Amino acid sequence: MSEDNAAADPAVPFSLAIDAMGGDNAPEIVLGGLERAADRHPGCRFLLVGDEEVLRVALMRFPKAAKICTVRHAPGLVSMEMKPTAALRLRDSSLRVAIDAVARGEAGGVVSAGNSGAMLALAKIVLKTLPGISRPALAAVNPSARGDVVMLDLGANISCDTRNLVEFAVMGEAFAKAVLGLPAPRIGLLNVGVEELKGDERLRLAADALRDSPLAAQFHGFVEGHDITAGTTDVVVTDGFTGNVALKTGEGALKLASLLLRRVFRTNLLTRLGYLLVRPGLERMREWIDPRRYNGAVLVGLNGIVVKSHGGADAEGFAAAIDVAMDAVTHGINEKIRARLGQIATLTLSSDETQGAAVPADV
Structure with a gap:
């Protein structure tokens, strides 16, 4: 589902923002995880961030994921080898756009299987820590x-x-x-x-x-x-x-x-x-x-839920990371x-x- 189609109901919040391009086998593994999440979390909606053209074609193979996702175009990509300082300058990456959505209150949290160092750096700078927490x-x-x-x-x-x-x-x-x-x-x-x-x-x-x-x-x-x-x-x-x-x-x-x-x-x-x-x-x-x-580590202590999936996780593993994020959001x-x-x-x-x-x- 595109953002244009979702605009008819702008009051519906996104449970999570998903970095569709992060990880060793993205976006197929990410979409496979969302296919499983559709059954586990009925009624939830996800903001799927990444290359729109690539995702539209890939979503044809994952009909359940297509029904629960809104695609947001983000042409940039944070590679697994990219240094955090370089990732901070890449404002149109799927990882940055997904974290920005959490910072703006559009999504309750973000899940990514991408570059760990870049994710930690972006999350700390964009979301910032909770009052009273010195380090996440x-x-x-x-x-x-x-x-x-x-x-x-x-x-x-x-x-x-x-x-x-x-x-x-x-x-x-x-x-x-x-x-x-x-x-x-x-x-x-x-x-x-x-x-x-x-x-x-x-x-x-x-x-x-x-x-x-x-x-x-x-x-x-x-x-x-x-x-x-x-x-x-x-x-x-x-x-x-x-x-x-x-x-x-x-x-x-x-x-x-x-x-x-x-x-x-x-x-x-x-x-x-x-x-x-x-x-x-x-x-x-x-x-x-x-x-x-046990896939899915949460960066706790931030103004938003941030979950890091293992870069080499399969679809079931990525679905588990989504489960962790949903638990963190749902149970406050x-x-x-x-x-x-x-x-x-x-x-x-x-x-x-x-x-x-x-x-x-x-x-």
Whole structure:
């Protein structure tokens, strides 16, 4: 559906703006994801941003997506290799036009599988942070033995001070409430040990601040790397460097486990027969830890919902990213963050008080 056709009902807002040209296999994967979203989110409308001529032809193969989308022409393209500074100057790119739509209040959020650095830079400059938030953070859901767990920051901020970590805890709680539906998520600070004297000064100060805040009843304390997959807490808070390393390590461990299982079951005739016996259970496990289910990281802390899909995601993975964005919009994640920020007096802690936070302490 073109913008001309949509103009008959200008009062209808767009649930999300979709960057149709971002990702390794755009726009086909994006449209395939929207085809699935049409069934999952009936009644919603999406602003599809990209090369209009390309999209009109492609939409002929995705009739369900065509019915729920309004196409907005954006001839520019932010390549996966483009530097953020160059992307900022490209005002007619599909990514920029989609984010601009959120800034103008035309759409509740944006989803893109495009250039991560460019998306983060554009989102922070165009949308800006919520009042009381010094830095946004990347948050995503991961599997654990007790259910899903929210983890942040996953790479938006390489180094963080005490104030950032407390803010991440606030945003992580709001994310878990909105996306996981948890009434009172448990929160943990990722550390090298669970003892109170472990870690550096910024971690200890952040823990003290959370214990003295309205989040005290939900604050578990320090958690270690193995607690992420154990599901010890519902939210795991850390800096972007550590979070990104932990995320990639976990992804690699899952791939290794899958590879080793395939090798074991292909060893001989007996192991192949054994595979037939346990196949139903393995299929269930594969569904449970399928990375497509967990696709979609939210850049929380901005004046608008911004969701980053993996660049190599398939249609099902992109649909999952849309699901995450819709949950964040529908359940008012930003309203929850604002409400909690109004209760947390500890956020007055200045960055100057924690400028030595990067120096390791008693570990």
